[in-house]
Amino acid sequence: xxxxxxxxxxxxxxxxxxxxxxxxxxxxxxxxxxxxxxxxxxxxxxxxxxxxxxxxxxxxxxxxxxxxxxxxxxxxxxxxxxxxxxxxxxxxxxxxxxxxxxxxxxxxx
Amino acid sequence: xxxxxxxxxxxxxxxxxxxxxxxxxxxxxxxxxxxxxxxxxxxxxxxxxxxxxxxxxxxxxxxxxxxxxxxxxxxxxxxxxxxxxxxxxxxxxxxxxxxxxxxxxxxxxxxxxxxxx
Numbered sequence: 001x002x003x004x005x006x007x008x009x010x011x012x013x014x015x016x017x018x019x020x021x022x023x024x025x026x027x028x029x030x031x032x033x034x035x036x037x038x039x040x041x042x043x044x045x046x047x048x049x050x051x052x053x054x055x056x057x058x059x060x061x062x063x064x065x066x067x068x069x070x071x072x073x074x075x076x077x078x079x080x081x082x083x084x085x086x087x088x089x090x091x092x093x094x095x096x097x098x099x100x101x102x103x104x105x106x107x108x109x
Numbered sequence: 110x111x112x113x114x115x116x117x118x119x120x121x122x123x124x125x126x127x128x129x130x131x132x133x134x135x136x137x138x139x140x141x142x143x144x145x146x147x148x149x150x151x152x153x154x155x156x157x158x159x160x161x162x163x164x165x166x167x168x169x170x171x172x173x174x175x176x177x178x179x180x181x182x183x184x185x186x187x188x189x190x191x192x193x194x195x196x197x198x199x200x201x202x203x204x205x206x207x208x209x210x211x212x213x214x215x216x217x218x219x220x221x222x223x224x225x226x
Contacts, residue, residue: 031212042202042217043153050212087152091212101152 002026004100006088011106012078020073020086020103028093034062034073035087037102043087046073075105083107112136113205115218122193123226130188130221132203138183139205143215144176147200159186193225 005023012018024032031050035043049055049064049071061074073086088100112135122128132142141160145153157173159165159180167173177189186205190197202220206213 033214035217040200040220040222042204042220044217045214048212048214095212097155097215099152099155 002090002092002098004088004090004098006086006100006103008101009104009106011108012075014078014080014107014109016078017074017076018078018105020075020088020105022071022073022088022100024069024071024088024090024098024100026090026092026098029066030091030093030095032062032064032071032091033087033089033097034071035089036084037087038084046086078107080107080109111216113139113203113216113218115203115221117221118219119222119224121224121226124194125192127189127191128193128223130190130201130203130223132186132188132205132218134184134205134216137205137207139186139207140183141206141213142180142186143204143206144178144186144188145202145204147202147220153202156188190223193223195225198223198225 003025033048034046037043047062054063059076064071085102085104087102090098114133116131144156147153155168156171157165157167157178159178161180161183165178180186200220200222204215204217206215
């Protein structure tokens with residue numbers, strides 16, 4: 001079967017750094033997406049990784065290791081508005097998007 | 110760019126009635142549109158994928174006669190929940206992609222919250 005694992009919930013402090021991990025076992029791999037979803041709203045695109053390594057985009061960075069079936073989303077200089085769920089999604093060999101359950105990130109002052 | 114709208118934002122209806130949800134790509138032509146359902150504190154569940162001018166492809170376990178999808182143009186797809194029941198209450202989200210590539214970023218609409226009494 002296909003499986004995406006993420007922590008259910010994480011808590012961090014405003015101004016700090018947090019790393020949200022995602023591990024996957026899928027039939028094939030054609031890339032990994034990270035989306036942000038605020039409560040009651042639709043997801044918004046954060047990043048797409050298909051090659052190994054770290055991609056930085058402002059305060060957010062995303063890392064991928066295909067050999068380990070592992071990715072993480074790194075959020076720096078946390079702000080209260082970063083409180084949201086972060087969804088990891090993998091594109092499998094059929095180019096279908098397999099979604100993780102999401103990680104709820106709580107930011108405390 | 111790449112804005113997707115949904116209408117209505119929320120709807121409350123009586124059990125047994127049908128509800129239509131519209132999904133529009135406002136500034137691009139969407140070859141492919143996706144319909145998702147999300148229950149509280151759960152991830153997105155893909156219901157169906159639709160390509161303009163052809164029948165939608167439904168995921169296993171999704172009743173095609175209950176969830177009617179029409180993708181009549183490159184900018185509009187509709188989802189009709191027929192004979193809605195309380196268990197159909199959920200957050201329905203559509204997304205759209207440009208298409209033509211193997212891996213496409215999906216642009217999500219703001220979602221429609223359906224409550225069936």
